[in-house]
Amino acid sequence: MLEAFVFATVLCGFFGIIWKKNLMMKIVAMDVMSTGVIGYYVVIAARDGLFAPIVSDANKGAYADPVPQAVILTAIVIGLSIQALMLVGAMKLAKDNPTLEISEIEKGNTP
């Protein structure tokens, strides 16, 4: 069930990237897609339990798998920096293409 929602998010993002005409919207759609991927890692990590795995005397029950969470943390940071770089690029392009329509940008910048 949760997995279905996660994949719906990924697909929404992917089709957003294809169908949205505006560069800004495409970048936002990419962010939606990466949110879906991050969500999927969290779902996988929680498949055996929900508690954060912290060493202590009290046994709280089933723990979540820490490995996917650790991995996705790296991916979140990388995704954030790429997002930032792309937004800077969009900002620079906006000077000459104020509408940021991708077809216009492409027409002006391909030989």
Place this chain on the structure above:
Amino acid sequence: MTALTLTWIAFPFLVGFTIYLLPKLDRYLALFGALFSAGYAAWLFVHQSPIELRLLDRFGVSLLLDPLAGFFILTNALVTLAVILYCWRSDKNTFFYAQTLILHGSINAALACTDFISLYVALEVLSIASFLLIVYPRSDRSIWVGLRYLFVSNIAMLFYLVGAVLVYKAHHSFDFVGLKVAPPEALALIFLGLLVKGGIFISGLWLPLTHSESEAPVSALMSGIVVKAAVLPLARCALLLEEVDPIVRILGVGTALLGVFYAVFEKDTKRILAWSTTSQLGFILAAPEVAGFYALTHGLVKAALFLIAGILPSRNLNELQTRSIPTPIWIALAVASFSISGFPLLSGFGAKVLTMKNLLPWQVIGMNVAAFGTAVTYARFIFLPHRQQQEAERSPLQPGFWAAMALLLGGLIVANVVYYDAYNLQNIIKPLATIALSWLAYWFVFRRIAIKLPRMLEEFDHLIGFMGLSLVLLFWIAIARSNPLFSGLPFYFGAP
């Protein structure tokens, strides 16, 4: 050994950041960083036995350094050295050298690791570093080309991440061997990511524009080594898992033919070289067990060709036909073209013979057609008119340019030692016949026709759409191969 290997991985990053602190020494530090890698690659060849490292338990980083990786690392070092030499007298600032070295380091990391998450991190660092190099001129066009590259590769890497977690779910580690037990969709998603990053087949249509619109040194880096960082993992998966091997070989043949088809009809020199890169990547993947040597010769030759294209008076081939180029430059161009066409005496010959020997029977026709097409493509460079160089044409860039050429073209000659068994009569006659035939074909057919192929497929929306299509195709192949019901169907024809 472990300490040396880890130092080698961290070294380019350390030096890269030191360059920012000591901007006066930028060129020297960058040169030193690349030389260290070259030394390490040489040590790998001397050492011979593969080094396997596993850091931080079974969930952690795993590295494998064998002669196959050694070839790629050597390519990386030589191409980086050549680019630094080429830029020595140019007005490139500290930022450029630092980014070049960080790019170099991220490629080294991607070549060394054999688990999906380390590879992901290395490939993403590589995307960012190459984006920064592409947008170095800060013009609108360069920003758009860079943005397009970053966008496409980031989307591909998101699919890849989903595949990686599916491998983890099945195997409880991120190692490449986990693909064996992972569901077919994991294979499809991971391969989509690697194919897009490597510019293979229809998912790699972003490559021609990106490689042709970048500045000459950046194009040389991109075509020479950046795409190979994703090609080596593909070859490694094919060597590790025999069910993946036919998929990689099919993609290799398809890519070789697709690239050469476009290259033959293209009129712009840098676009010809970019399409030819696509087709040569196909050659590398067509025989994964000998991928290393082919990658080395292609990296050297393509870096040299892009650097030469950067100082030619025009990018349009028709214009070059009428204007004639200085003889010394023409000689360098001809040597590189002969090597990539597979002419004996240059190591492109040995690499082609070795690849052709390791093909499966059903690949042979396709790859011979691709080799013929490559020779036709480069006949167009070889037959360019040339004349004596005038004093006025000597640009201040020239000493660096010739140093880079000496390194790259000298490397092509020295690399012959890797496979000197290739020199027997039968092996020599075949490429000579191919080249002779292709020159005839060029002279009587291709020189006269002018077909302009549409570039519609390279539009951004189509690139993303093709990614979706490739995913469906890969998924279908993976399902067909994993399901015993379908195992008799055509996709099984690659099995021994």
